[in-house]
Amino acid sequence: xxxxxxxxxxxxxxxxxxxxxxxxxxxxxxxxxxxxxxxxxxxxxxxxxxxxxxxxxxxxxxxxxxxxxxxxxxxxxxxxxxxxxxxxxxxxxxxxxxxxxxxxxxxxxxxxxxxxxxxxxxxxxxxxxxxxxxxxxxxxxxxxxxxxxxxxxxxxxxxxxxxxxxxxxxxxxxxxxxxxxxxxxxxxxxxxxxxxxxxxxxxxxxxxxxxxxxxxxxxxxxxxxxxxxxxxxxxxxxxxxxxxxxxxxxxxxxxxxxxxxxxxxxxxxxxxxxxxxxxxxxxxxxxxxx
Amino acid sequence: xxxxxxxxxxxxxxxxxxxxxxxxxxxxxxxxxxxxxxxxxxxxxxxxxxxxxxxxxxxxxxxxxxxxxxxxxxxxxxxxxxxxxxxxxxxxxxxxxxxxxxxxxxxxxxxxxxxxxxxxxxxxxxxxxxxxxxxxxxxxxxxxxxxxxxxxxxxxxxxxxxxxxxxxxxxxxxxxxxxxxxxxxxxxxxxxxxxxxxxxxxxxxxxxxxxxxxxxxxxxxxxxxxxxxxxxxxxxxxxxxxxxxxxxxxxxxxxxxxxxxxxxxxxxxxxxxxxxxxxxxxxxxxxxxxxxxxxxxxxxxxxxxxxxxxxxxxxxxxxxxxxxxxx
Numbered sequence: 106x107x108x109x110x111x112x113x114x115x116x117x118x119x120x121x122x123x124x125x126x127x128x129x130x131x132x133x134x135x136x137x138x139x140x141x142x143x144x145x146x147x148x149x150x151x152x153x154x155x156x157x158x159x160x161x162x163x164x165x166x167x168x169x170x171x172x173x174x175x176x177x178x179x180x181x182x183x184x185x186x187x188x189x190x191x192x193x194x195x196x197x198x199x200x201x202x203x204x205x206x207x208x209x210x211x212x213x214x215x216x217x218x219x220x221x222x223x224x225x226x227x228x229x230x231x232x233x234x235x236x237x238x239x240x241x242x243x244x245x246x247x248x249x250x251x252x253x254x255x256x257x258x259x260x261x262x263x264x265x266x267x268x269x270x271x272x273x274x275x276x277x278x279x280x281x282x283x284x285x286x287x288x289x290x291x292x293x294x295x296x297x298x299x300x301x302x303x304x305x306x307x308x309x310x311x312x313x314x315x316x317x318x319x320x321x322x323x324x325x326x327x328x329x330x331x332x333x334x335x336x337x338x339x340x341x342x343x344x345x346x347x348x349x350x351x352x353x354x355x356x357x358x359x360x361x362x363x364x365x366x367x368x369x370x371x372x373x374x375x376x377x378x379x380x381x382x383x384x385x386x387x388x389x390x391x392x393x394x395x
Numbered sequence: 396x397x398x399x400x401x402x403x404x405x406x407x408x409x410x411x412x413x414x415x416x417x418x419x420x421x422x423x424x425x426x427x428x429x430x431x432x433x434x435x436x437x438x439x440x441x442x443x444x445x446x447x448x449x450x451x452x453x454x455x456x457x458x459x460x461x462x463x464x465x466x467x468x469x470x471x472x473x474x475x476x477x478x479x480x481x482x483x484x485x486x487x488x489x490x491x492x493x494x495x496x497x498x499x500x501x502x503x504x505x506x507x508x509x510x511x512x513x514x515x516x517x518x519x520x521x522x523x524x525x526x527x528x529x530x531x532x533x534x535x536x537x538x539x540x541x542x543x544x545x546x547x548x549x550x551x552x553x554x555x556x557x558x559x560x561x562x563x564x565x566x567x568x569x570x571x572x573x574x575x576x577x578x579x580x581x582x583x584x585x586x587x588x589x590x591x592x593x594x595x596x597x598x599x600x601x602x603x604x605x606x607x608x609x610x611x612x613x614x615x616x617x618x619x620x621x622x623x624x625x626x627x628x629x630x631x632x633x634x635x636x637x638x639x640x641x642x643x644x645x646x647x648x649x650x651x652x653x654x655x656x657x658x659x660x661x662x663x664x665x666x667x668x669x670x671x672x673x674x675x676x677x678x679x680x681x682x683x684x685x686x687x688x689x690x691x692x693x694x695x696x697x698x699x700x701x702x703x704x705x706x707x708x709x710x711x712x713x714x715x716x717x718x719x720x721x722x
Contacts (some may be wrong), residue, residue: 115719121518121584121585122518123553123585123586124507124511124552124553126507126511127507127508127511128477128505128507128552129504129506129507130506131473131511132502133506133508134503134504134506136504137500137504137509138504139501141500141571143559145489145491145492150492150493150496151491151492152491152532190602207591211538213489217487217488217489217490218483218485218486218487219484219487219488219489221481221483222481222487222501222548223504224452224453225451225452225453225476225479225481225483226476226477226501226504226505227473227476227477227504227505227506229473231571265513335472352601
């Protein structure tokens with residue numbers, strides 16, 4: 106609406122306009138929250154200091170993969186990094202990554218008192234948890250699956266017959282997808298659940314990292330204590346994320362040392378149960394309590 | 396006040412009960428609030444925030460029903476929350492986000508597509524006076540600017556009704572004045588219904604047409620704030636010059652006048668109305684004594700009168716003690 110017209114231009118009165126466009130549903134809100142959470146966790150549209158740690162972790166995962174592909178290009182017979190070694194090596198990095206992003210996603214909302222704002226909008230409480238799981242899972246997939254797929258693609262392209270090599274190694278791609286997805290959602294769910302209990306990010310980060318480290322020590326200690334009962338001792342892997350992931354990766358990529366005689370179904374089952382427990386705890390925690 | 400007959404009331408509750416353990420926060424609250432700028436007034440702990448939370452679906456009642464804009468707050472909660480906005484009392488903002496990003500995100504959370512959300516965020520931030528600052532991080536904002544961001548996120552999706560919980564909290568006098576002007580504008584110019592929860596009488600009196608007074612979880616008053624013509628109200632009069640002859644003449648016809656009180660001018664008097672002839676008697680007395688009649692109006696009850704009558708003043712004078720905070 107033009108208020109006045111002059112020689113050098115026009116002055117516009119930006120009067121208030123009511124919104125007459127579409128109002129999308131729950132799925133849109135879930136995706137919007139997941140996208141916003143991922144952007145904030147990566148430091149996008151935030152000061153540069155918020156970007157440092159995620160970028161360093163991405164670099165730490167990507168650089169060995171790129172080096173491996175580079176070495177393969179010049180020395181085809183030399184395998185610097187196989188899939189089992191890659192997934193075995195990234196546990197620590199992915200663990201630190203989820204310890205950084207999950208508190209940013211969950212604890213920050215609690216700290217900044219945003220929950221009443223979210224829940225006074227169409228998104229439900231369970232949808233809020235789903236959005237956060239989606240955000241944490243997708244972001245962690247970019248750490249666990251994407252570099253492994255790059256490695257797979259690089260190995261295939263550098264073979265004598267790239268198309269045939271890629272076609273023949275489709276099984277590996279499937280294993281990469283299973284391993285990467287399970288790792289992402291397993292660690293993501295644990296980290297989100299821990300973060301949902303506190304509004305202090307530093308506490309959440311500390312508890313997640315300590316939890317990953319101590320659970321392995323505890324698992325090994327109990328296993329040692331149960332040395333006389335090997336059948337029982339074998340199951341102590343279930344309380345350690347690192348041992349559970351190692352067992353799954355060992356079976357998937359045929360590495361007996363990593364698998365430690367733990368069946369694939371057992372490790373996958375433990376991960377699925379832990380993911381389910383974390384979800385149930387979060388749904389219950391965010392359920393309206395008054 | 397909007398008075399379209401076919402439109403539902405803004406808020407309706409019936410025997411609404413809310414308990415926190417042994418504490419009865421809302422005690423069978425019955426309300427039928429018209430489409431207006433509504434002030435929700437009461438001392439701290441009166442149940443204002445609890446009522447807002449139930450109306451928004453943030454909290455469950457222990458009994459009774461609540462309807463907002465004609466929709467049940469529980470059954471149609473999700474649909475309802477697309478049509479209402481909420482500005483909480485607490486400082487609910489992410490420090491490390493820009494105002495534009497946060498408000499745009501909240502628009503998307505209300506169902507607006509991404510592009511429309513960004514456009515609406517820019518427009519609304521302009522209307523609340525944060526056009527220049529919208530790309531700055533919220534953590535650098537003053538209290539008044541943060542309150543404006545909270546207000547912007549509450550109206551970014553163009554709601555029909557907006558709940559404002561203590562919107563002038565923490566603001567200096569100038570900031571408070573600007574916030575009240577904004578709220579008034581939201582209702583009068585943008586046509587958004589406002590429910591303003593406050594314990595400050597002036598805030599409610601400034602922007603609201605209708606007031607609901609809560610005390611101890613009960614509704615103690617629910618009525619329009621400004622009654623334009625009250626035929627039974629006492630009359631305020633003022634005449635130029637010496638009022639004694641005028642007052643004596645009134646006394647002769649049985650009308651007693653008393654000083655209006657310290658909040659009015661010293662030559663203003665209140666006359667108790669006695670039937671339809673009172674106005675004629677005042678006119679005749681003024682004519683007979685040659686006293687120029689400068690003021691003749693019904694005595695309206697101020698919000699303070701209503702509040703004190705409804706909530707009362709405790710023995711220690713802690714409640715209803717003036718025009719500032721109600722507690």
